[in-house]
Amino acid sequence: MSRRMTHDLAHGLAYGLTHGLAHGLTRGLAHGLTRGLTHETTRAQVVKAEAGAEARPDRADGVPGDRPEGRSAGGGGSGRNRTVLISGASVAGPALAYWLCRHGYRPTVVEVAPALRGGGFAVDFRGAAHLTVLERMGLLDEIGRHGTGGGSAMSFIDGQGRQLATLPPEFTGGDLEILRSDLSRILYHHSLTPAADGHPAPEYLFDDTLTSLTPTPDGVHATFARTPSRTFDLVIGADGLHSTVRRLAFGPESDFVSHLGYYVAAWDLPESAGDLAAAPVGYSEPGRTATVGRTPRRSAEPGYVGEAFCVFASAEELTHDRRDLPAHKKAIARAYEGAGWRTPELIDTLRAADELYFDSISRVDVPCWSTGRTALLGDAAYGATLGGMGTGSAIIGAYVLAAELAASPDDHTAAFARYEHRLRPYVTQCQEGGRGTGAFLAPTTQEAIDARNAALNDPATRTAMLQQGHDLSTAITLDDQPPGEPALHATGTAIATAPGTAPGTE
Numbered sequence: 224m225s226r227r228m229t230h231d232l233a234h235g236l237a238y239g240l241t242h243g244l245a246h247g248l249t250r251g252l253a254h255g256l257t258r259g260l261t262h263e264t265t266r267a268q269v270v271k272a273e274a275g276a277e278a279r280p281d282r283a284d285g286v287p288g289d290r291p292e293g294r295s296a297g298g299g300g301s302g303r304n305r306t307v308l309i310s311g312a313s314v315a316g317p318a319l320a321y322w323l324c325r326h327g328y329r330p331t332v333v334e335v336a337p338a339l340r341g342g343g344f345a346v347d348f349r350g351a352a353h354l355t356v357l358e359r360m361g362l363l364d365e366i367g368r369h370g371t372g373g374g375s376a377m378s379f380i381d382g383q384g385r386q387l388a389t390l391p392p393e394f395t396g397g398d399l400e401i402l403r404s405d406l407s408r409i410l411y412h413h414s415l416t417p418a419a420d421g422h423p424a425p426e427y428l429f430d431d432t433l434t435s436l437t438p439t440p441d442g443v444h445a446t447f448a449r450t451p452s453r454t455f456d457l458v459i460g461a462d463g464l465h466s467t468v469r470r471l472a473f474g475p476e477s478d479f480v481s482h483l484g485y486y487v488a489a490w491d492l493p494e495s496a497g498d499l500a501a502a503p504v505g506y507s508e509p510g511r512t513a514t515v516g517r518t519p520r521r522s523a524e525p526g527y528v529g530e531a532f533c534v535f536a537s538a539e540e541l542t543h544d545r546r547d548l549p550a551h552k553k554a555i556a557r558a559y560e561g562a563g564w565r566t567p568e569l570i571d572t573l574r575a576a577d578e579l580y581f582d583s584i585s586r587v588d589v590p591c592w593s594t595g596r597t598a599l600l601g602d603a604a605y606g607a608t609l610g611g612m613g614t615g616s617a618i619i620g621a622y623v624l625a626a627e628l629a630a631s632p633d634d635h636t637a638a639f640a641r642y643e644h645r646l647r648p649y650v651t652q653c654q655e656g657g658r659g660t661g662a663f664l665a666p667t668t669q670e671a672i673d674a675r676n677a678a679l680n681d682p683a684t685r686t687a688m689l690q691q692g693h694d695l696s697t698a699i700t701l702d703d704q705p706p707g708e709p710a711l712h713a714t715g716t717a718i719a720t721a722p723g724t725a726p727g728t729e
């Protein structure tokens with residue numbers, strides 16, 4: 224087997240497959256696009272922030288009369304006590320809010336959903352850097368207590384239900400696995416916990432969205448769908464793959480998000496599905512895979528019988544409204560027409576689904592993660608949909624970004640540059656891992672399906688896959704924590720920092 228294929232398989236196994244197939248993915252994902260984005264103002268007045276606008280302010284008139292209490296009077300001069308608007312309250316947003324408060328900033332988090340999103344798909348943390356950041360946040364134990372307890376085995380089967388290959392449980396759980404919704408809730412509450420030094424907690428604005436961002440001489444003026452407009456010192460987009468901040472401040476999504484040739488769909492099975500998901504199994508035909516499974520941690524939920532998770536190849540991007548549930552269902556049903564096993568029964572359950580996660584497997588590439596006083600974090604900056612260790616990268620990114628801002632409170636431009644310089648090589652590697660996820664989950668030829676199954680059945684290949692997943696997750700390390708000083712920096716094997724650009728780290 225080629226090194227490339229082993230590499231792709233490793234990442235598919237470690238992230239996309241294991242968490243998609245073995246643990247189910249549905250409600251949190253379903254909330255993600257089809258419901259949450261209904262609150263987004265699509266015809267908002269959009270004023271695109273221009274790169275470097277603050278260096279040559281062409282809106283010297285600014286936007287008067289809206290400076291919130293506590294905002295620094297002069298950009299870049301007064302250091303701490305800065306106001307930061309964060310868009311998105313999932314993983315990256317609350318994590319950044321937590322750290323910024325600890326560094327003396329005053330973050331406001333706006334979330335388009337009316338409340339923290341619920342839902343059941345599992346995400347994991349892998350390697351020392353992920354765990355170290357959680358530990359430094361004081362969350363390692365709590366996340367462990369609320370974890371799923373690890374993965375479970377899953378079988379690939381043929382049309383008659385006979386087992387062809389097994390995905391062993393050690394592939395599925397990472398070092399620490401938790402439902403994304405539990406993680407988000409823990410991060411949110413933790414960010415609201417008062418700091419020992421008395422810094423105020425972040426402000427959360429639910430059920431709202433940004434409608435425009437306008438650079439002013441010393442800040443960014445933000446308008447919202449509901450909340451009165453304000454000017455903030457800094458704005459951070461932590462609002463996911465389809466980021467609104469990115470669209471408002473950097474440009475259209477099509478400039479930054481590439482379709483990788485596959486679609487993913489996930490939904491909760493209705494009670495009428497009976498025993499369909501009694502055992503975690505996956506059925507593949509060229510270009511399409513359908514799986515079912517149950518997440519033990521969700522077993523007490525009323526009416527819960529399991530979830531469906533499907534991946535199919537589609538070279539063409541489907542052109543439909545991301546909020547159009549009936550169109551999504553039709554597209555999925557079309558993709559599985561004529562499929563064997565119990566796939567028709569599975570696809571039939573779509574009819575009862577009132578929530579559905581459906582999106583292309585895509586990758587985000589933003590040439591520069593900041594423009595003026597606005598920067599991107601998490602999936603908005605470096606997302607990969609599946610297989611890119613997005614949760615751990617979001618947590619590390621929040622930690623590094625906050626630390627860099629604190630390291631030069633008078634110079635956000637330098638802080639943004641260091642944040643990107645330190646993180647980009649690592650997250651790019653993680654994204655590369657995600658590149659093979661679709662092909663692993665839904666190989667487009669029978670030969671490739673057979674090769675995947677053979678790889679899963681071969682102990683040596685499995686060991687190599689696990690090792691590659693481990694190597695990737697440890698491709699970043701963190702500095703030792705100076706006593707009493709939370710401002711830490713990411714360094715690591717993947718990051719060659721130019722001398723003089725990153726004080727205190729080398």
Ligand SMILES: Cc1cc2nc3c(=O)[nH]c(=O)nc-3n(C[C@H](O)[C@H](O)[C@H](O)COP(=O)(O)OP(=O)(O)OC[C@H]3O[C@@H](n4cnc5c(N)ncnc54)[C@H](O)[C@@H]3O)c2cc1C
Pocket residue numbers: 238239242243248252255259263310311312313314315316333334335336340344345346347348403431432433461462463464465466467468487600601602603606607608609610611612613614615616617
């Ligand atoms: C099927 C699937 C399985 C995955 N499995 C794993 C895994 O096993 N391991 C792993 O590490 N990662 C996994 N990931 C990736 C992981 O979910 C993301 O990388 C991670 O959640 C990124 O966090 P984020 O906070 O940057 O973005 P998101 O979690 O996408 O959150 C974005 C937030 O912004 C909000 N928002 C959107 N638009 C607006 C707006 N206009 N205004 C305000 N708020 C807005 C959204 O409602 C949401 O709350 C998986 C992803 C998918 C889709």
